[in-house]
Amino acid sequence: MANGGGPFLAAAVIFLGLLLSLWGPRDASDSLQAKMDGKIQVVSLGGNVIIFCEFSSSDILPLDIRDIEIRWFLRSLNSDKEIKVFELYRGHQTAFRPGAKISMSRRRWGDASLYLSHIQIQERGEYRCEVIQFPRRAQGTIILDVVEHGNYAIFSGLIITVILFVLVGVIWFLHFRKVKPMLFLSLEPEYLIHKELKEFSFAISGF
Template sequence: MANGGGPFLAAAVIFLGLLLSLWGPRDASVQPLILLPPETVVQEKKVYTLECIVARFYPEPVQIIWKKVIPGTHSVNVDNSEVFNMSSNNDGTFNATSHLILQPLLEDNGTIYQCVVAHKSLLIPLQRSTTLIVKDSLQAKMDGKIQVVSLGGNVIIFCEFSSSDILPLDIRDIEIRWFLRSLNSDKEIKVFELYRGHQTAFRPGAKISMSRRRWGDASLYLSHIQIQERGEYRCEVIQFPRRAQGTIILDVVEHGNYAIFSGLIITVILFVLVGVIWFLHFRKVKPMLFLSLEPEYLIHKELKEFSFAISGF
C-alpha cells in the first residue's frame, strides 16, 4: 500500500507547487507598464490633474516622480504631485496611480511633463512624457468661413469674443484690431484699431459699435464696399497678455452678376411651380366606368351578384 501511494503523493506535491507558483508569492519581478497620453490639452488658468498609471508590476515597492521639461532647457523635479494610490490584481501584480496638480498659464504651452518610474525589475528608470497644450481662455468667433456682399453696399463682418474665466472681462482693457489680406497677396494691411477706448479707422468709414462691445461684439462696419476690398479679414482681440483671433473671406459681387444669379434662381423656382400646378390640374380626368354587357338570365327569387369597375381617376 505504501508503494502504491507514492505516485499519487508525488502528483499532489507537483500540483500544489504549481498552485503556489501561480497564486503564491513571486520570486521573479515583473516590469511595469506606464499609461500617459502623449498630449494633454488644458485651459489657461484652469486647475487640471495629470494622471500617470503604472500597471501590472511585481513586487509592490515602486517609486514614481514627475519631471518638468521646458523646451531648450534642462528638466526639474516637480514637488506638487500627490501620493499615488496602490491596488492589486488577481494574478498578484500591482497597479499604482500618481497625480500632478497643474494650473497652467499661456507661457506653459509646449512644456513637457515626464512620469518617471523606478522599480526592482528595471535596470534604469522607465519614463513616459506628455506635452502640455494650453488653450487661451480668450476666444474669438467668426460667422462662418466666407461672406458674400454686393458691390457698393454696406457690410457688417461679425466677430464675437468671450472668455472662459470665472471673472468677467474688463472691457476697458480690451483692444480690437481688424486686418485685410488680399487674396493675391500675403501682406496684411490694418483696417481698424480700438486702443484704450479710442477708435482709429485706417479705412474710411470703418468702425465698431462701442455699446455692443460690452457684450463681446467686435463686429466691423464698412460702408460702400469696393471690389479691391475683397479678401481675408482678421479680427484680433487682445487683453494683454492674452490674444484671440478669427478670420473670414469677404467676397464682393458686382450688381450685374448678382442680379443675373438671383434672376436665374427665381426662374428655376417659377418653372418648378408651373410644372407642379400643371401636373395637379391635368391629373384630374373623368373616371371611366366598365360594366359587362353580356346578357344575364335570372331565376325568380335567385340571388345574383353584379360587378363593375371605375378607373382612370
C-alpha cells in the same frame, strides 16, 4: 558671508517662482477666445456689411473696455501682405479705412464685429479679427467675397426670360395638339343638331 547670502537666494527663488506662475500656461477657463460667423461671407458690391466677431473671456460681463484692444486686418486674395483696417486702443477708435467702426456699447459684452460701408471689389479677401486682453490674445479669420450685383441681376433676367419662352412653347404645343381637336369634337354634335333642325324646318315649309 556664505550664510548671509542664504535669505537673498531664497527670496530670489520665490520671486522667480511668482513670475513663472504669472506668465506660465493658463487654465482653459482663464483663456480668451474669438469666434467668427462661418468661413465665408458674401456681400453685394456697394452695400454695407457687418463682419461678425465675438470674443469670450473668463471675466464677468460687462467687461472693462479699458483693458481690451481690438484690431482688424485685411489680406487681399492675391497678396500675402496684411493691411490694418481698424484699431481700438485704450478706448480710442482709429479707422484706417473710411467708414470702418465697431459698436462701443456692444464691445462690453464681447462683440468686436466690424461695420464697413459701401464695400468695393478690391476689399474682398481674408479679414482677421484680433482681440487683446493683456497678456491674453485671441484671433479669428473669415473670407469676404464681394459680388457685382448688376451682373448677377442681368444673368438672372436672362435665365427667367429663357424659362418663360420654354413655358410659352409648351403651352402652345399642348393647346394646338390636344385642346383644339377636343374643342372641334365638342362642337360637332351641336353643329349636326343645328343642321337637322334647319332641314326639318325647310321640309315643313314645303308643305
